[in-house]
Amino acid sequence: MARSIENPVDGPQGQALWDRADRVLPGGGIYLSRSADFAGRGVLPGFIAEAEGCRVTDADGRRYIDFLGANGPNILGYRHPEVEAAVRRQAEVLTSASLFPPSLVEVIERILAKFAGFSWGVVSKNGSEVVSLGARVARQHTGRRGLITFDRAYHGSEPELATSPQPGPLTELTSDVARVPWNDAQALVDLAKTRGDSFAAIVLNPLDQNPRLETRPASSDFVQAIEAVRAQHGILVVFDDVRHGFRLHSEGSHRLLGLEPDLTTLGKALGNGHAISALLGREELRRAARKIFYTSTYMFEAPPMAAAMAVLDIYDRDAVFDHITRMGERLRAGIAAAADATGHRISQTGPVTMPTLLFDGDTDGARQRIFAREAAGRGAIFHPGLNWNLSAAHMASDIDEAVQIAAAAFAATPLD
Numbered sequence: 001m002a003r004s005i006e007n008p009v010d011g012p013q014g015q016a017l018w019d020r021a022d023r024v025l026p027g028g029g030i031y032l033s034r035s036a037d038f039a040g041r042g043v044l045p046g047f048i049a050e051a052e053g054c055r056v057t058d059a060d061g062r063r064y065i066d067f068l069g070a071n072g073p074n075i076l077g078y079r080h081p082e083v084e085a086a087v088r089r090q091a092e093v094l095t096s097a098s099l100f101p102p103s104l105v106e107v108i109e110r111i112l113a114k115f116a117g118f119s120w121g122v123v124s125k126n127g128s129e130v131v132s133l134g135a136r137v138a139r140q141h142t143g144r145r146g147l148i149t150f151d152r153a154y155h156g157s158e159p160e161l162a163t164s165p166q167p168g169p170l171t172e173l174t175s176d177v178a179r180v181p182w183n184d185a186q187a188l189v190d191l192a193k194t195r196g197d198s199f200a201a202i203v204l205n206p207l208d209q210n211p212r213l214e215t216r217p218a219s220s221d222f223v224q225a226i227e228a229v230r231a232q233h234g235i236l237v238v239f240d241d242v243r244h245g246f247r248l249h250s251e252g253s254h255r256l257l258g259l260e261p262d263l264t265t266l267g268k269a270l271g272n273g274h275a276i277s278a279l280l281g282r283e284e285l286r287r288a289a290r291k292i293f294y295t296s297t298y299m300f301e302a303p304p305m306a307a308a309m310a311v312l313d314i315y316d317r318d319a320v321f322d323h324i325t326r327m328g329e330r331l332r333a334g335i336a337a338a339a340d341a342t343g344h345r346i347s348q349t350g351p352v353t354m355p356t357l358l359f360d361g362d363t364d365g366a367r368q369r370i371f372a373r374e375a376a377g378r379g380a381i382f383h384p385g386l387n388w389n390l391s392a393a394h395m396a397s398d399i400d401e402a403v404q405i406a407a408a409a410f411a412a413t414p415l416d
């Protein structure tokens with residue numbers, strides 16, 4: 001039921017949790033992108049207590065249509081019954097033991113069968129770990145330290161690849177990482193001319209997609225420059241498909257670019273809310289990978305492996321990529337019409353499955369935050385900074401309800 005925007009977004013339980021959180025969490029950059037503070041406090045509910053399908057419930061029992069999907073993982077919707085059943089079945093017989101679970105082999109076989117061109121894989125828990133592991137394998141193979149990545153590109157929270165240099169003693173770690181403007185083929189070629197033989201890998205995302213900015217696909221001359229630099233200098237390509245995997249192309253987003261990476265990484269959607277990520281590599285890199293020591297206590301948990309196998313089955317069986325594309329198109333058309341009807345000048349950028357809404361001339365993001373807050377107050381979570389994510393659980397009726405909420409939120413947002 002629609003709620004009055006006079007109510008603060010957080011109810012009494014949410015506010016009490018904030019008071020406690022402010023005492024026991026450090027705040028600031030720690031957990032930043034998962035904190036409602038990232039959207040501006042009071043814009044989105046601070047705490048999600050329950051989630052199912054495309055709906056989440058906050059600490060005060062208020063329900064929302066959700067377009068975040070836990071920042072990406074829930075491509076099938078929260079708590080997909082078949083994924084949860086597979087996880088429960090596995091947990092009834094084994095969570096983790098001292099030696100490999102059979103599902104470690106099965107899940108890697110299943111992933112390799114879907115992502116052609118790779119012959120070995122490693123599963124881990126989060127995206128940051130597998131991107132960094134990919135860089136380590138590339139360094140081991142080439143015997144070089146340098147990495148090339150792109151301005152503002154996000155590759156997780158490992159300090160070396162952090163988007164902006166971290167203040168303090170670890171700053172030096174980033175000195176082996178050169179950042180080049182996205183789509184600047186010439187800058188990449190020039191960098192390679194001067195220092196090409198010092199780089200182990202180019203680490204790249206399929207798109208330049210950043211909070212509150214227009215999303216930019218890779219241009220064809222940029223991809224050609226990557227291929228040329230790679231061929232001339234023996235630099236490997238480590239593809240970071242942690243966020244976009246399964247959402248841009250059903251068999252790896254690198255296919256959109258026509259690029260065959262040496263190593264690729266998956267995370268987020270692979271487990272639909274269960275902690276599993278993967279690094280996949282070409283045969284030539286297996287030797288280098290074998291020389292690296294890599295392990296952790298919970299990397300061998302079998303239930304997330306069961307979740308990933310269920311995701312792979314359901315994703316193909318239910319033609320999830322087609323569904324999220326259709327729902328994304330419906331949302332985009334509805335939002336455009338709602339903005340138009342209320343006199344807002346907006347653009348919608350990024351793939352329809354992972355859209356970002358921008359208000360024209362909204363340089364400080366103030367209108368975006370007001371819109372997000374007005375929508376949250378009425379029962380829909382449209383993050384004002386991060387891209388949104390469509391899921392298999394968003395049905396046409398959910399999209400239409402969300403568009404109605406968006407229309408009311410637009411009407412309550414100043415025009416400039």
Ligand SMILES: Cc1ncc(COP(=O)(O)O)c(C=O)c1O
Pocket residue numbers: 125126127128129131154155156157205240241242243244267268
């Ligand atoms: C493109 C990309 N790479 C890597 C990561 C890091 O993944 P994780 O947060 O699971 O460590 C993210 C997370 O948002 C991401 O978007």
